[in-house]
Amino acid sequence: MKLWDLVSGAPAVAMLGMCKNAGKTTAFNSLIREQAARGSGTLGMTSIGRDGEGRDLVTGTDKPPIWLYEGMLAATAEQLLPLCDVSREILASTGLYTSLGEVILFRAKSDGFVQLAGPAIVEQLTMLRKQFQAFGADCVLIDGALSRRSPLAGVTDGVCVLSTGASLDRDVDKVVAETAFVAELLGLKEKTLPAAGETASENGPAGEEKSGAVGPGALPGSKVVLFREDGSRESAERLSDIKYGTGEETILVRGALTEAQAAALVKDGRKKARLTLAVRDGSCLMMRRETYARLRGQGLSFAVRKGSRLAAVTVNPFSAGGWSFDADEFLAKMQAAVNVPVLNVKTQK
């Protein structure tokens, strides 16, 4: 199975990595190659932050640079343009800025290497995607940052691909378990919450609401809102102030749900079998895998207001530290732990 088949049709694809050297760029290149082989549609690409260097700036290991094909669109910071050896037609200066200069949108007039650095802010990424579309891109590949912490909200109408590898840990089982946990967060079901009469601008955490990242349906601006079965609701500034336990309920937490908050929830002694905890997207759940598992064990359900679709997990059995896993065993264990296709992009041709 080709990776491209798993994502094709999506307006945007976010590439996420569990760690450095997880094979994210290899997966990125696979998608580009496979899309080019189809010969239809226009692919655009950018990066959250910087990517595509020939050598990893943090670990110093060799990194596959990004190779694109004639006709594709790319957006990168002005200072990285001289490092792209593809012949190019400059289409637009986007008005979006990175520490490496303004993001410039160009069309490749040849095949070749590119270095990508795009905006790291969700709102800007959304604006950039619109510009890509204006120049005819059907799909925009976004090279995400590390792990689930990268903002997913910019691609929630699209899909994501999660790359993992031996670099994460020497213990293959731990790598599989951690990856499966992130995969579960990325695949959380979407839950629509009743729209409230009040507007978020009244007192809300404005940034999040204004960006539209929380999605449609204005909700009162408090940090935490409890929605009860009978349609009533209660707001609070802290999760610990919410008194739940009267029936079918949902707690919406705006922004991140931290490990400390999650740990306190574990110990509050209340029944959670009919409770759902909703956040903006999977990247907002900043708790440890063990804490998440204990909450699930207590019956708590998790949901997101804007779901992303995890299309595939890719594995890289080789680590930057020199150790490696048995490729088949790693693949099999990973496949058993998640319910999306798992691919070894290193062996995919």
Place this chain on the structure above:
Amino acid sequence: MGKTMELSFGQKEELGYKYVWDLLEPVCPYGVKRLNSEGFYGPDQREELEKEQDNVGFLLEALQSDGFRLLALRESLQGLKDLSGSFLRCESETLSEVELFELTALCRRLEALRQKAEALPVSQKLTDIRFVPLDGALKVLDPSGGARPSFYVEDARSEALRAAREAKRSAELALRTTASGPEREHLLAGRQEAAKAEEEALCAIYKEMSEALRPHLPALRENTAAAGRLDACLAKAMLARRFGCVRPGIGGEELILRDAVHPLVAAALEERKRAFTPISLSMPKGVTVLTGANMGGKSVAVKTVVLNLALALSGFFVFAKAAKVPLFDRLELINKDLSDAARGLSSFGGEILRFNEAAEHLKEGGLSFIAMDEFARGTNAREGAAIARGTVKYLSDKNAVTLLATHYDGAAQFAAKHYQVKGLKKLSSAEISSPASENHGENQGYGSFPAHGLDALRRIENAMDYGLIPVETEAACPQDALTISRLLGLPEEILAEAENM
């Protein structure tokens, strides 16, 4: 234009000049630059000021008769980027591909702007707003002659580029079908060489292009200056249209305002459903003294005069029914200044020092405008009145138009003109002490004014006629302080004591 023609930031804010400035809506960076650099027009710039007024006037007319097309023209100003840094670099350096792209896009936009402007009859009337064709610069940037707003150097531009790209392309084609192995490495190495050659060829072309663009820089700058001036004049015209501003006459030595308004105060009044009472006055050379009751709007009148004068001298139309404004060499504002305390001066001391400066400037020749709000108020009434009177006498034969607001009696003795706030209408004692007859039921627009004071304020606003009337120079100041204090609710015991003195 002298140094004293500049207003400090604090003065601009205090006067409401900044408020009016913020109402302007220039849409391109060149318009913002033009407005920022314009400043006040001095006596030797009469022609330039009148040209500016002509432009604003023609655009104001066009907004009324051909508004739709004019606003479409304004829209094409919106996309213009400020490339003055690249213009400067182009004079001596090689521009980067992004700069060349930006220049291409700017030239295309300016060309579109020129065509739109030429189709508008009003553009024939405008002075110093001329767009010249940029086909010369565009031919350098895009010799293919297309209308592409993007930037790409075609292979045909140089033999070196063509050869490099051909080598690169053939390697790339081969790479598409060569997945791995030494053959692939070989192709990649060959391609890398070709990519390097392509980059070198492009660098040479960028250098050539930058040099070829140099002769076209004056045309580019002329067009961006025209765009800036069009944007700035259009912003002024739109402001004039929105507020019904009129073109002030220029020249002479008498400052005349008919039914002048202060837009910031008017807006604040409107919020509490009250109207600004327009003021009219003519100020010949010499001193015009303005007297009136406390809370009668003397300070607002001074601000209204100075603001409209400052606007007129910066090429704006004014907030009045009619106006005539002399071209002054300098504007002197002598009022309290928050920075005085920091400089170790009392408000009285600050005023005196500022007056000394203004007096010093008078010796340099030229016509001054001097505004003094409650001059020497910071000292005792007897001496303050004497200083005010002396100041009026001193300035009466100087080459200056002076406006001096005061509540001191006798200050107008040596004045050329004396205006008085019409002041409190005749009130019955019941009206003075009883609660306000009308209840607005809301406190909108009064901010955090305490509720008990609100009634009193409304009573004063109801009873006060803020209009100005010319009176004899000897006319006494209205003695309304006790009535005003009573309206504001000063304890009756104090008032009784004061009346007995």
